Amino acid sequence: MKKNILGILLLFFGWAQNTNASIVNVRIFTTTIINTFIFSPLGGTYNIYGDGVLLADCDPSGIFQMSVEGDSIRLKTFEKNIGKFVSIKMIAKEPLSAFKIKSVLPKSKVRTYDDDLEITLTPDKSQFLLINKVDLEDYIAGVVQSEAGKNVGLEYYKLQAILCRTYLLAHLGRHMMEGYEVCDDVHCQAYLSRTSEETIVKAVLDTKGLVVVDNDLNLITAAFHSNCGGETCNSQDVWAMPTTYLKSVKDTFCIHKSQAHWQRIITTEDWKSYLRLKRKYSISDTLKFANATSFSQSKGRAIYFTEKNIRIPLKTIRADFKLKSTYFSIRQVGDSVIFDGRGYGHGVGLCQEGAMNMSKLKYSYKDILHFYYKDVNLVDLSALNYFKQE
Template identity: 45%
Template sequence: MRIFLFFVCLFVFNNLFAQCLKIKIFSDINVKSFVFATVMGKYNIFCDTTLIATLNKNEAIKIIQNGDSIDLISLNKKFGTFKNINLTGISDINYAKVKCVIPSLVQRFYDDDFIISVLNQSFFIINDVDIEKYVAGVVESEGGQKSGIEYYTTQAIICRTYALENLTRHISEGFYLCDDVHCQTYKGKNLNNFDITVATNNTSGLVIVDSTLNLITAAFHSNCGGQTVGSEDVWLNTKSYLKPVTDTFCLNQRNSTWEKTIPLEKWKQYLQMNGFLVNNYSNDTNIFAFSQPYRKTYYKIFSDSISLKKIRLDFNLKSAWFSISIENNNLLLKGRGYGHAVGLCQEGAMQMAKLNYSYIDIIKFYYKNTYIVNINTLNFFNAP
C-alpha cells in the first residue's frame, strides 16, 4: 500500500512541476503606461501574434494603455495599436527593466518573457519566468538582504513549495500566482544578493512534503512572538504539520513586540457594533482590560465575545496576540509577533541559521513530520 501511494504521489508531483510560471506582476497597481528596456539578451516583439521587431540590448519601447488596446512606440517610431503584446527572449539569458510611468514607480528588473494585454482599463502583465529565477526573486523580496545563506536556503525551499502547491490559485484568471502578499511577494529579479542565487541553485527542485508525500502548505510569517499556532486556529482546515511550536529563537527580534493605543470611546463603539452590551457594564473602565499571557481565540466580557482574529483585521494590528490595559481613557495594546503565526517564523528561522542550525533542522522545527524531496528525482522514477 505504501509503495502504491508513493508512485501515485510521484505522478501528482510530475504534473505539478512546471519549468516556467506565469506570474501576474504589478497586480495591485493600476498601470497605464511603462517603459520596457532590454538589459541583457534580445526580445522578439509579437503584436497580435505577428513578429514586428526585435529589441536589442539597451533598446527601449514605451507601452501605453489606449482604452482596451495598447499603443506601442519607440524613440523614433510608432508601431501601432494592438490588443496583445508578447515580449519573448531569444538569447540564452534575457532580462529587462520595467519602469512604470503612470503611475511613476521605482524601476524593476525581470527575467524571461512577458505577456501584455488590457483588462478593465488597466494593464494585465504576466511575467512568464523560470521557476528557479522566480524563487530567487521571492526570497529577495520576502527574506531581505542581510540574512545568512542557510536561511536563504530554507526560504528558497519554502517559496518553491508554496508556489508549486498553489499553482492553480489564479488559473481561472489566466495566470498561476500574483506578485502580492495574497500569494508571495515578488518584485522581480534577484540582483543584489549572490547568496540568494547560490541558495536557490543549490536547492533547485527541492520541496517539502508531508507524511503522505503531498506538497505541504508552506505558510510563513514574520515573527510569532514566541509561539506559533496551528492552522486550524487561523484557517478552517487542519494540517497535521502546522501545529503550535514554542519558539524562543524569535524573542528580542525586531518584530517580536509592538504597541498600539486606541481611544476608549472608539473601543466601546466598536464593541457595541459587534454585539457587546456595553451600556449594561459598570462604570469601571478596567472591565475592558484583557490579559493574554498565552494565545487565546476570543476577547470576552461576561458572555459577550469577539474573535481576536477579527479585532486584528479591523484595527490592522500586527498580530492577534496582545493584552490590553487602560491608561487615561485609552486602551494600550501590548502585542507579540507580526503575522498570522502559522508555519515558519522568519525571524526565528534567521536566528536559528545564525546559531548554525541547518536548513533541514529549521524546516523540521516549524513543519512537523515532513520530508524534503527533489521533484526531479521523483520524476525520474515516474518516467516511462
C-alpha cells in the same frame, strides 16, 4: 501512500513537459493600474512580436513604450510610432536574458525580471495584463528576495526557497481562469523583481527541486509570517484548518527581534463603543462587557478575547483595529486602553525572524524546517523516475 506524491510529481512532470521547461506564468504589477510603461532589455536581445508578427529585435540600448489606447495597445519608440496591437510579446533570444520595466503613468521605480514578457489587456480592456513567463527557479529567487529581504544568510535563504517552491506548486492554477498561474502580490507570493543577490541565487540552486510534504506525501501549506512573538499558532486556531504539521511551538529565537513587541493605545471610550458595536459576541443579554478593559495572554496564546460576558475572536479585533498580531494583552490606564502586543503576522508556520536568528546561530535549514513544521519530509521532485517505477 505513494499515490499522492506520484500525483504531484506526474502533475509537475506533465506541466514541465508541456512547456518544455519549468516555466511559470506570473502576472506582474497585479495591484497597479498602469496606462503607460517602458520596456528595455537589461541583458540579452529580445524579439518583439505584435499580434504574432515579428516587428523588431531589441538590445539593451533599445527602449519601447506601450500605452492603453481604446481597446488595444499603442507601441512606440522615441523615434517612431510602430502601431496598435491586441497582444505584444517580448521573447528573449538567449537564455539568462532579463529586462527592465518602468511604469510612466502612474510613475513607478524600475523593476527587473528574467526571461519573457507578454502584454495584453484585461478582458474589460481597462488596463494592462502583464505576464512574466519565467523559469521556475528564477521566479523562486525573486520571491525569496521579495519575501525575506537582502543580506539574510545562505542557510535561511535555502529554507525560504524550499518553502516558496512548495507554496507555488501547491497553489499553481489559482488564477487559471484569469489567464495566468500566480499573481505577484501577497495573495500568492510577493514577487517584486528578479534577484541579483548571489547568496539567494546559490540558495535556490542548492535546493533546486526540493519541496516539503507531510506524512501522507501531500505538499504542505508552507505558511510563514514575520515574528510569532514567542509562540506560533495552530492552523486550526487561525484558519479553522487542522493540519498535522502547523502546530503551535514555543519560540525563543525571535523574542528579542524588532517585531517582537508593539503597543497600541486607544481611548477607553473608543474601546467601550467598539464593544457596544460587537453586541453579537455577548454571551448573555446584559451589557456588562462594556467595561471589559483587561485581558491577558501572558500564559500563552488565546483564540478569543474573553472578559466579563463577551467572547470576540481575536482575529476579528486584529482586523478591526489593524493590529500587528492577535497576540496581545489589554489593560486600562486612566482614560486609555493599552494593547501590549507581541509579534507580527498570523503566527502560523515558520517565524521568519526566529528562523533567521536560528540560521545565524548555525542551525541548518533542515533543523529550522523541523522546528517550525512538525512531521514533514523534504522530497526532491527529480525523484520522479523512482516513483514512476513504484
